[in-house]
Amino acid sequence: MSILIIFNNKDPEPWKKVLTKKIATTSIEVYPKVKDVAAVDFVICWKPEKDILKKFPNIKVIQSVGASIDHITNSQTIAENIVVTRIVDMKLSIDMWEFLLTIVLAQLKNTKTYIQQQEKRIWDQKEYKSIKNTTITILGLGSIGGYVAKEFADLGFTVKGWSNSRKEISGVKSFNGVDAFDSCLSQSDVLINLLPLTDETRDIINRKTLRKLAADAFFINVGRGEHLVENDLIELLDTNELAGAFLDVFRTEPLPKEHLFWKHPKIQITPHVASLTNVESAANQIVENYRRFLDNRELLNMVSLNKGY
Numbered sequence: 001m002s003i004l005i006i007f008n009n010k011d012p013e014p015w016k017k018v019l020t021k022k023i024a025t026t027s028i029e030v031y032p033k034v035k036d037v038a039a040v041d042f043v044i045c046w047k048p049e050k051d052i053l054k055k056f057p058n059i060k061v062i063q064s065v066g067a068s069i070d071h072i073t074n075s076q077t078i079a080e081n082i083v084v085t086r087i088v089d090m091k092l093s094i095d096m097w098e099f100l101l102t103i104v105l106a107q108l109k110n111t112k113t114y115i116q117q118q119e120k121r122i123w124d125q126k127e128y129k130s131i132k133n134t135t136i137t138i139l140g141l142g143s144i145g146g147y148v149a150k151e152f153a154d155l156g157f158t159v160k161g162w163s164n165s166r167k168e169i170s171g172v173k174s175f176n177g178v179d180a181f182d183s184c185l186s187q188s189d190v191l192i193n194l195l196p197l198t199d200e201t202r203d204i205i206n207r208k209t210l211r212k213l214a215a216d217a218f219f220i221n222v223g224r225g226e227h228l229v230e231n232d233l234i235e236l237l238d239t240n241e242l243a244g245a246f247l248d249v250f251r252t253e254p255l256p257k258e259h260l261f262w263k264h265p266k267i268q269i270t271p272h273v274a275s276l277t278n279v280e281s282a283a284n285q286i287v288e289n290y291r292r293f294l295d296n297r298e299l300l301n302m303v304s305l306n307k308g309y
């Protein structure tokens, strides 16, 4: 029996250190240094390279170190008897909320415009918007989206949210299913994408979707780059059908240096930092899951491979 950490674009050492302290009885290795591929039964992954898990014939559990699993399911074929689990952590939800609040308030108060004006020494007052006149639509009302929706509603925003199943979240108008998608978008000033990436949600933010929003709306993508049809966004920004966009996630990460998004005057970019997994709290969940695995008990935060999230 052994645990294997397989990371791309993430430093495995802090994880190995914390997990080794908490699980003294099992060997914890970091790919590619593996003594016995047949002994590996529990893998901890972030963006594993294509088909890498095929090398380990006895995997029983794949633990994502993020809230999402698309970075695993997109690159691996996973047998039905393997359990896939992810991180659900209040800290992820709170950090996401603080990030989104910062962006939304900055947009209402024209912060980006004034930074651009200051660079050119331009004194030009713009009209600003206020919380009580702003409607936000949140796509995805799961552990993160549900929390964020409630916090925005508590502050006085009008909040609508879209999910597969109907939700009861105080102050949030719930819309569910494909038929309710357009009504959920209509008259919204801000669209926030917090969906997981699945076959159903890929390319969901496109020209048609964005045109359903209120005039002068603002789009924030913290879900996945593959949710967004990039050229459609550029087109709507250039024709002034959309006020601007804030993008934290991209089809290719890091965003290639030559990408149009970098220089677009109506686009703001952050390098996939909206809410980062906290090693200490995530490690506690992983340890708990490992103990459950050893005791043959149901694991925490399992995902459905059929649904894709």
Ligand code: NDP
Pocket (backbone or CB within 6 Å): 067, 068, 069, 092, 139, 140, 141, 142, 143, 144, 145, 146, 162, 163, 164, 165, 166, 177, 194, 195, 196, 197, 198, 200, 201, 222, 223, 224, 248, 249, 272, 273, 274, 275, 276, 309
């Ligand atoms: P959850 O799985 O808890 O929530 C997903 C939500 O999306 C659920 O409400 C679900 O509906 C809804 N949903 C899924 N598919 C559909 C569909 N086809 N139609 C309508 N609704 C749908 O995920 P989390 O809240 O934990 O995380 C969401 C995503 O946020 C992650 O997958 C990841 O991509 C992104 N993320 C980004 C981070 C960043 O730093 N940028 C950090 C962390 C996460 P229902 O509730 O009915 O099942």
Ligand code: OXD
Pocket (backbone or CB within 6 Å): 065, 066, 067, 068, 069, 275, 276, 277
């Ligand atoms: C995640 C992320 O999926 O960081 O957890 O995007």
